[in-house]
Structure formats: C-alpha cells, structure tokens
Amino acid sequence: MFAGLAIACSISMVYHKNPLYSAISLVGVFISLACIYVTLAAPFIAAVQVLVYAGAIMVLVVFVIMLLNLDEDKPLTNLRYLYAVGAVLGMTLLAQTFFIFYAVTKTPNTPVENSTAGLTLNIGKSMYTEYLLPVEIVGILLLMAIVGAVIMSRRLSQPQIELVKAKEDFEAYQERHDY
C-alpha cells in the first residue's frame, strides 16, 4: 500500500510542470518511504527520514522555490541530452535492482532471529564498533563541507576589505608609474 503511494507520488513528482507540486509530491514519497521503513521494523531510520528529508531538506527546497517564484511554462533547453543521461542512469539502476533481486533469491532464506537490528541502541552500537571507519570518514567529509560552506558564504571583514583595496590601489599606482 505504501509502496503504491510512493510510486504514485513519484510519478506525479516527475510529471508536474509546477516545481512546487513536484516538491510536495517528493515529500509524499519521503513520508511513504518512512512508513515502509516502519513496517520493516526500522523505526529509527523512519523517524530520521521524516526529520531530515521531509522536515528539513524539503522545507528548504520549498522555501527556495517560493522565493524564486519560477515560471511555469519555461521550456527546458538541452532536453535531448538530459533524456540520454536519464536513460543511461535509469538502465544502470534497473540493472542494479535486478542484480540485488537475483542475489536475494540465490541466498538461502534464513529467517531473521530477532528483529532488533533496527533499534536505536543497536544502530548506535554497530556504528561505533563494526562500522567505525566509515562513520569517521563521513564525519570528516561533513566537516569539510561545513568549513567549505562557511568560507564560501563568508563576507570579508572591514580591515580585510581595506587591505584588498589598498593592494588594488598600490597595483594601480604601480601601473601608472611604470615600475
């Protein structure tokens, strides 16, 4: 049921011309995905899905769409090229899905002993023991991203602006006097 909802939402996301409708449909996809996670006994992932994707990222997207107020009828350029890229990516995804499906059917069907793997405690434990290295790498990557964002959005302070100005003036002076 939730999968059907997710598929319906994603179709409406792709086919709507209005970017805001697409964004709302994407929120629908995220929420139905969260419901699927709950049925798969992974409540933590579900809550984080709603909190991060639906609650934060998509709000930001909606915010930007509202702020920009995009034209609805503007035709997309380079559509052919995008179609080709989309086809390649879609085929890759399809191949991957079939591969996973194949791998799952090949493996012996072992019943899950206890469905506690999705609990918060166990996720935390395995993150800091079994998967410590990936967690640390992701942490460093995110830190780099944060630092990058800060540097990109930083405005120069007044003394620095004066310094830059003085340098430019000096260069202009040099040019004029033919050093």
Added chain:
Amino acid sequence: MEQVIKTVFPIVVLFAGATVAFGAVMGVVAYTVLAERKVLGWLQGRIGPNRVGPWGVLQPFADLFKFIFKEDIAPDKSTKFVYYLAPIVAVTAALIPMVVYPFGPPIISVDWSFLPFGLGEGISRLPLVLAQIDVGVLFVLGVTSVGVYGIALAGWSSNSKYSLMGGLRSSAQMISYELAMGASVLGVVMLSGSLNLSDIICAQIYSPYKWFIIPQFIGFLVFLISAFAETNRVPFDLPEAETELVAGFHTEYSALKFALFFMAEYVNMFTVSVMCVTLFLGGWYVPGLSHIFQFGTIPYALISVGAFFLKIFLFLFLYIWIRGTLPRFRFDQLMSFGWKFLLPVAIANVILTIVAIWAWNVMGWSQAVPCSN
C-alpha cells in the same frame, strides 16, 4: 463469534483510548483559547469574554459555531488544491504526536478477568499511552517539522504578498529553531539512554535528582525558547505579525479553514508543553506519591494524570503570560539569536553532558536504570 469479539476487542479499546485522548486534548485546547483571552484581559486590566455562560465558559463553543457558519471564501487567483490542502496538513501534523503522549503510569493492579468471553485473559497492565514508539522523541520532532508545510504552503498558495512573507518567515524560522530544539533534547536522551518518552520518565524517577531540569537546566532553557519559536508564539510570532503582515500566512483564510490553523497552533502549544513536561519535569511523576498509594493502582494513576495536566497548564499559562508581557523580535535579531546564540549553547550543553557522564562513569557513580517497556 467469540473469536471475532476477541480479535475486534483490542481495536475497540485502542479506538476508545484514542477518542478519550483526543477529547482531552481538544478540551484543553478549547479552554486554552478562553484562558488566553481571560488572562490577557487580566494582564491588560480588562475583563475578557464574560457573556456566553457564567465567566464566559461557553465562549469556545460559541467561537466554533461562528467559524462553522461563516462564509468560506477562497481568493480568486489562489492555487486551489494547495490552498485547501494547507490547513489539513497543519492540523494533521499537529494532532499526530498525540499517540506518544505519556498521559500517566500504567495501571497494573486491576484484575481484568471479570470481562465476558475471557477478554481479560493475559492482560495485566493498562498503559495510559496510545503507542509505545521506540523513537518517540524523534517521532514528535519529525511530525511537528512536517507541520511547517501547512504554513509555508498556505502562504504560497494564497497568492498574496502578506501571506507569502508570512510563509517564508515561518519556514526560515522553523528550520533554524528546530536544530537548537533537537540539540537541547540530546542531553536528556543521553542521561536516560532512550528515545522512548515513557522510558525517559522512568529514567528520571530512578535518577537521584528526579527531574531532568536540574542537571539539564541549560537544555531546558534552550528547549523552552525554541519551543516558543517553533509554535510561532510571541515573542517569535513574526509569521503572523499583525502590525506589518496583517495576519501573516493565514491572511486569506476564513471560516473553518482559519479555525483549523488556529487549532493547529494551540495543539502545537500543547505538544511542546507535553514534551517540556515529559523531558524535563518528570512527566506524570509526583515525588513521594508511592508512599501514599501503591504504584499501579487506580488512585495513583489518576493523581499522576492530574499532575501531568497541571504541569502542562503551568506551561500554557507561561505562554500566555509571555504573550502579554514581551514585545516582538525583529527578523534579523530572531535569526542571529537562533543560529549564533541558541545553537552554540545547545551544543555546548551536549558536550558538557558527555563530559559529565564520562566523569561519572570513571568515578563509578553511575547506576543501571531498570527501565524498559
């Protein structure tokens, strides 16, 4: 026949519980509106509503009927579907967290075997919670964050400049303060070792200080301030600042759709009060009550539920009090306060808590908390 009754019975009980909880929340919300008008009147040297019933006690119903019978107007150039969707989203997202409110302690003393058809078999405890969700705190935070869409979409779809400004302001504000709110809760989660609201209350009972407000005072203050911002209340009510935006995001809404937004705001107030009480003030726990009544008996449960609601009323009163007292922030003040002050303080609180817990473990003072539902 008996089999059918046995399968249907738990569902009926659940529905009954949901109805009672919904009724209680709605009653509190309706009378918060009246209390707000009364207390504001009192703070401003007026009388407040006093015509409908004695002391105006029937005023909420009069308001409701007025909203129902008013003409339902939709602006000509609005985006109709989104325009009608927005209040529904707002009120749904506000009401969903109700399923994890821990209203009171479980009742375990009653023998349910008197029920016909052997329905009471195997039932030893009646929890006063609708659902024991393992990630209750995250659930509440996530669902309330979805409520932003109601406001943002309402602002966008009304096709009016005031509404759009209100919607933009509210989405910016709610994204900013959600971070501080989540970070301020982390300290409590670390102290209790669980995200389940009932487990957090249990951990407070077994902790030496009974209420987490004592070790987590900074977290409590940050949570309270960001709660005011999350619910768009004074002094952070910029999305609906009357003096500059007419009524903000709900300028173009009338009749029942406006009532839904109004209701969503008050239910959100109730939700953050419940979170405050549960996380920092021990929830339904009354210190020393177990000396008078035994845990799990009906009087114990009733008094605990009463205490829970009393604590919530204190917070609702605080909301109204502050509305009558403080002026509104400017928008840039609001943003820089959220990002440059609240968030660093919340993160510092997290680090402080980590260090404190580590020190306690090193000194060997920590004790295992026997909480699990």
